[in-house]
Amino acid sequence: MQILTTAAELRDFTEAARRAGQRLGLVPTMGALHAGHLQLVAAARAACDAVVATVFVNPTQFNNPDDFRLYPRLPRADTDLLAAAGCTAAFLPSTEEMYPQPTVLRFDFGALEQVMEGAQRPGHFNGVATVVSKLFHLARPHRAYFGQKDWQQVAIVRQLVADLSFDLEVVAFPTVREADGLAMSSRNRRLSPAARAAAPRLHEALAAAAARVRQGVPPAQVRAAAEAFLRQTPEIEPEYFAVADAHTLQPLAAYAPGRAVVLCLAAHLGGVRLIDNVVVDAAES
The missing domain is CATH 3.30.1300.10 (Pantoate-beta-alanine ligase, C-terminal domain)
Structure with a gap:
């Protein structure tokens, strides 16, 4: 498995895969991986020739500084899991790499973001849409995989893809749960x-x-x-x-x-x- 840390490396890798006629799957994550993430990797492997998983704790989607500070970060364990799961490449950028300058872009998803997470976490989906857009532009995947535990996020991403005409398919998979029913997170x-x-x-x-x-x-x-x-x-x-x-x-x-x-x-x-x-x-x- 290749480890990529810069936007240029990701772009070079995915462009080479496309030139080789490979179908590319993208699995965006914020790391601290669990079985739910690995289910997405397995699904991408089954449908695509090359699979890139991203590990990036995106600061722009946190409206609570403590939540961002305390979010688990386990890059070594994550890359080990991704390699064992058969990922072709893992993209682990720094914040400076993803945001070389402060972003001023603002998304408006209308009624979709005015309820639930959007209502409780102002700016959250703007941050999600920003980082997902960046990843889609850099990787140009044929398919992008998300978990349904974040149901509203999946709806936002589908709207983003439709509104900006991204040439990819959004694939959502059911929530993976612990034996006692707790959703894996x-x-x-x-x-x-x-x-x-x-x-x-x-x-x-x-x-x-x-x-x-x-x-x-x-x-x-x-x-x-x-x-x-x-x-x-x-x-x-x-x-x-x-x-x-x-x-x-x-x-x-x-x-x-x-x-x-x-x-x-x-x-x-x-x-x-x-x-x-x-x-x-x-x-x-």
Whole structure:
């Protein structure tokens, strides 16, 4: 596996792959890799001739300086995992390499970013769109792979690709979970023992809410029940629980025939912020 650290090296590598007629897969990550990331690498390997994984903790998408400072950084372990998973190359740039000058570009995704993560983390999706755009321009992949745990982020990236006419396919894969239901996340490493013990209740709340949606319980009641359930656990401080249209991400007052529902939450556990979601198929809702 090749280790690339500059934009020029990444561009040279991917241009050579294209000249050789290879299909290129890109797996953007912020490192501290887990099985969810490696699932994306495996999927890219199965569909592409060359796979580049990026490891970059992007400062522009953090609106909390402490969250950025404490985000796990394990470059040696990450590159070992990527090599073992069969990555062709890993791109590990510095902040100065990705941002040689302060970016002044501003994205506006309209209603897509005015809810959930966008509402709670001002500027977050501008930072996501900026770094993803840079990676797409540098790597020019045929396919880019993302996890569905960040459901809203996937929707934002799809809109970005459509609006800017990137010639690539966005591929999203289901959330990978621990045996007790907790969604795998790099931030899980920061959970205290007490917080880790309480964390599976996030998925329990989502699963119970999904069952209520399938039963036709009104969205407001589904949300209220989920929030009440989470507040029963002292280690959990809910930030939001959304019952939304899976495509527009707008909160629902009632269910619409043929429209899938996404249940999204964010919560703080001992100072660590986690997100998760569950999609209820249209046929069930």
